[in-house]
Amino acid sequence: MNNSRTRFLKWGLPRLSVQQLVLLAALIALSFILGRVSITTQIIRISFVFLASSLMGKWFGPIWTMLAMVLTDFVKVTFISGGTWSPIMAIGVAMAGLIYGGFFYQEKKDQKLSWWNIALAVLCITVFVNLITNTLALMFLFSHHHSWSVFTGMLAPRLMKSVIFYPIQLVLTYWMLNNRVVLDLSKRLFNK
Numbered sequence: 001m002n003n004s005r006t007r008f009l010k011w012g013l014p015r016l017s018v019q020q021l022v023l024l025a026a027l028i029a030l031s032f033i034l035g036r037v038s039i040t041t042q043i044i045r046i047s048f049v050f051l052a053s054s055l056m057g058k059w060f061g062p063i064w065t066m067l068a069m070v071l072t073d074f075v076k077v078t079f080i081s082g083g084t085w086s087p088i089m090a091i092g093v094a095m096a097g098l099i100y101g102g103f104f105y106q107e108k109k110d111q112k113l114s115w116w117n118i119a120l121a122v123l124c125i126t127v128f129v130n131l132i133t134n135t136l137a138l139m140f141l142f143s144h145h146h147s148w149s150v151f152t153g154m155l156a157p158r159l160m161k162s163v164i165f166y167p168i169q170l171v172l173t174y175w176m177l178n179n180r181v182v183l184d185l186s187k188r189l190f191n192k
Contacts, residue, residue: 016064
């Protein structure tokens with residue numbers, strides 16, 4: 001039985017060709033570049049790393065995307081930022097990778113993704129990762145008190161950012177995943 005045709009393939013680690021590995025490495029490098037041009041305050045971070053993460057999800061599925069995103073986060077925090085990597089924050093990164101891959105991965109990678117599919121994925125990332133998981137992680141890492149009032153106090157500015165940024169992220173993700181260059185590259189590298 002050919003394992004690459006099972007319906008659970010996207011939850012496995014399909015074997016990648018050399019070209020696909022090079023593409024994954026290029027997307028990891030793009031994540032670093034997009035992360036460097038982010039706008040960061042103590043509570044809010046606006047970044048366009050989601051564009052590279054969305055492409056990883058479309059082309060490589062949930063497990064490869066999750067592994068690549070966690071590795072990227074570890075390298076970025078430990079070696080580039082000079083900080084201390086936190087497994088607590090990595091939970092949100094891993095969840096995001098699973099969501100991107102779960103929603104965007106398709107057997108035929110040169111097909112367009114629907115608005116509905118992308119809107120639901122971006123909403124899940126916004127609510128479950130950015131607002132709930134990351135806010136809880138920030139509270140546990142940076143607050144001496146762990147209470148509902150501290151959580152809601154940290155959540156308020158993040159909620160405002162998320163409401164404003166959601167439509168921007170939705171439109172940019174739709175454009176990135178469904179533009180002609182990405183669809184042609186998908187056909188050339190993945191549909192064999």
